Amino acid sequence: MSDIDIHSLVGAYAVDALDDLERAAFERHLAECAACRAEVDGLREAAAVIGSSATHDPPAGLRDRVLADIANVRPLPPQTAPAAEPAERQRRRFRPALVAAAAVAVLAVGGGVIVAEPWADDTSQRQPTVAEQVRAAEDAETFTQTLDDGAVATVIRSKSLNRAVLVAEDMEPAPAGKVYELWLEHEGVGMVAAGLMEEGQREVVLEGDPADAVGFGITVEPDGGSDQPTSDPVALIAFENA
Amino acid sequence: MDHLRAVPSGAPSSEGAPEGAVLGDLLARSARGDSQAFAQFYDATSARSYGLALRVVRDPSQAEEVVQEVYLDVWRQSGRYDAGRGSVIGWLLTIVHRRAVDRVRSAEAATRRDATYHQEINPVAHDATAEAAEASLEAHRVRTAMQALTPIQREALELAYFGGYTHTEVATMLDLPVGTAKTRIRDGLIRMRDALGVTTS
Numbered sequence: 001m002s003d004i005d006i007h008s009l010v011g012a013y014a015v016d017a018l019d020d021l022e023r024a025a026f027e028r029h030l031a032e033c034a035a036c037r038a039e040v041d042g043l044r045e046a047a048a049v050i051g052s053s054a055t056h057d058p059p060a061g062l063r064d065r066v067l068a069d070i071a072n073v074r075p076l077p078p079q080t081a082p083a084a085e086p087a088e089r090q091r092r093r094f095r096p097a098l099v100a101a102a103a104v105a106v107l108a109v110g111g112g113v114i115v116a117e118p119w120a121d122d123t124s125q126r127q128p129t130v131a132e133q134v135r136a137a138e139d140a141e142t143f144t145q146t147l148d149d150g151a152v153a154t155v156i157r158s159k160s161l162n163r164a165v166l167v168a169e170d171m172e173p174a175p176a177g178k179v180y181e182l183w184l185e186h187e188g189v190g191m192v193a194a195g196l197m198e199e200g201q202r203e204v205v206l207e208g209d210p211a212d213a214v215g216f217g218i219t220v221e222p223d224g225g226s227d228q229p230t231s232d233p234v235a236l237i238a239f240e241n242a
Numbered sequence: 243m244d245h246l247r248a249v250p251s252g253a254p255s256s257e258g259a260p261e262g263a264v265l266g267d268l269l270a271r272s273a274r275g276d277s278q279a280f281a282q283f284y285d286a287t288s289a290r291s292y293g294l295a296l297r298v299v300r301d302p303s304q305a306e307e308v309v310q311e312v313y314l315d316v317w318r319q320s321g322r323y324d325a326g327r328g329s330v331i332g333w334l335l336t337i338v339h340r341r342a343v344d345r346v347r348s349a350e351a352a353t354r355r356d357a358t359y360h361q362e363i364n365p366v367a368h369d370a371t372a373e374a375a376e377a378s379l380e381a382h383r384v385r386t387a388m389q390a391l392t393p394i395q396r397e398a399l400e401l402a403y404f405g406g407y408t409h410t411e412v413a414t415m416l417d418l419p420v421g422t423a424k425t426r427i428r429d430g431l432i433r434m435r436d437a438l439g440v441t442t443s
Contacts, residue, residue, distance in 0.1 A: 008421075008424055008425060008428070009409075009424060010428060011424060011425070011427040011428025011429070011430075011431050011432075012402065012408070012409040012423075012424040012427050012428070014431060015339070015399070015402045015403045015427060015431070016339055016340050016343040016344075016402075016406070017402035017403075017407065017408050017409045017412065017424070017427060018408060018409065019408050019410070022408075041327045041328050042328075042435050042440050043428070043431040043432070043435060044328065044332060044336045045328045045329060045332040045435070045440045046431050046434040046435035046438055046440050047335075047336070047339070047403055047431060047434075048328075048329070048331060048332035048333075048334075048335040048336055048339075049332075049380065049383065049384060049387075049434070049438050049440075050384050050388075050399075050403060050434065051290075051294040051297075051335045051338070051339060051403070052290050052294070052331060052335055052380050053380040053381040053383075053384040054290075054293040054294050054296075054297045054404075055289040055290050055292075055293035056289060056292055056293035056296050057289055057292070058288045058289065058291070058292035058306070058309060059292075059302070059306055062288070062292070062306055062309060062310060063281075063284060063285075063288070065310055066284055066309075066310055066313040066314070067277065067280075067281055067284075069310065069313070069314045069317075070277060070280060070313070070314060070317040071277065073314065073317060073318060074275065074318075075272065075273045075274075075275060075317060075318055075319070075320045075321050076318050076319060076321060076322060077321060078273070078321040078322060079322060188307075188311070188345075188348075189311055189315075190344070192315075208318070
């Protein structure tokens, strides 16, 4: 598609009137065109005003379902610059939620037992990291894929903990200006952003809800990541029913 | 880069603040895990979300599913809303619209794809909630702004936005040369944007 043609899709894009191929091509273009990004924002705002005029009372049960849905899900953190110590940052971010979810102070590990103390300011007793807990979970499932360039992507998921860890071996660094973005695929929803792989990271705890996911993917995205994949996956793993 | 924001159109809330500020605050609190704030956010926006989903998807139970997924997504993304790019309600309805269109396309509902479409240029509010007064204000604004469009721009925008058709399908349905519909849609949106006063802040 020529450059002259691609800008002309901006209106159709703003009202979701592109087919999948055109949408993917236009989103690649958006990553590089500030003028189109600005125009999309303005046209979407206008389209939303049109849309806001079509109101209708929602069914009564929907409110309860929505509130039940959000009860066990954490809002994603804002997109900020990565902390100096990625592993440290993830431990800080996830520990409170895991402690809240594991009301029982004991996690079973195979035949043995790890005692997870309730949240305390005294951190002299080192708690297991999320990755360790996932690996050690009784219902840990492991999915592996060898990528085209020989790298190996492994995802370990525990449905009971609703956490998953990606372990990447021998992955080439992402091209300059790009980053590897991780996705969890959900039925009827598609790819949901599940975090970025920082340079040099080998292990990444996935954001979101892996327990409900049907698959996992990795794509190459512009620095900072994208809301939706803008390129074909370099890794794509289906979570077969265990 | 210029920041775009719709000229505030929402009726003032009972607290006296414009709706954009109220919704922005509820969203910010939601981002910190405040589910009470999110419940209020739902109450303030659900008639618009469901109404739009229903217009596009037509089937009430599918519309309900779309909206349920949207609010979960909004909860998760609540910390990532960027006020510099548009209003909260604009952001929300953009998500609703995208999900609704994806649902329509994946459902392969043959009955939807027939040529009988309703040219509803006069949207009507069906509810008695607090959103209703605002909705009729909005409906009036939209009707007025739509008058700035040519008939083809209006039809193309209707089919694309509420019908969920791709621009190539719209071209076929309106007997336009391939590639013309996307220009009509863009021109129509630009006229709407200008008529509605979406300006740089």
